[in-house]
Amino acid sequence: AQKITQTQPGMFVQEKEAVTLDCTYDTSDPSYGLFWYKQPSSGEMIFLIYQGSYDQQNATEGRYSLNFQKARKSANLVISASQLGDSAMYFCAMTPPNTGNQFYFGTGTSLTVIP
């Protein structure tokens, strides 16, 4: 069975500092995709970053980077230079192969950026 674990229900970070949000996953499939989504208080789900299991390099998108450690089955999201607008819920998700791109979501981490 596929499983995503986010162990940090809530995190705080000082504005302009970097923060790491943890995500571990459990799968026996060699091929899978990993995603991070942001959900601000307004409720919409915003795609942030994607990492393929065969990608050699860690994915980066602006201030977002994914620290992918395949052997440890972890896909932590790193947000650099935090901004007040980064305060939101963050969800890690995985899609195994041959599932029609079905997502398995973690329980989320609530990030608060402190001015």
Place this chain on the structure above:
Amino acid sequence: DAGVIQSPRHEVTEMGQEVTLRCKPISGHNSLFWYRQTMMRGLELLIYFNNNVPIDDSGMPEDRFSAKMPNASFSTLKIQPSEPRDSAVYFCASTRTEASYEQYFGPGTRLTVT
């Protein structure tokens, strides 16, 4: 592109009434997902369709819930009869299944059953 469209955005209904939530996926996407989000249970996948065919409905809580996708551009999620515990935000998302593409989420429907 207009993105995934959901209607209504907010719905308040009395227990026992029928509720129908609607979703229009992004044109060209061939998979559609219905999720429910609550504080207690987080994001739950209810059902997903591939090329308009329901593939996995194991997340549908009970027979009161039903979903249809009559064509590639429209899907409904129906609750009949509704109960207070159905109160949640219901998201629709769409994607392409050829590779690991991100799912594009609609704005959600906030359902309150009194």
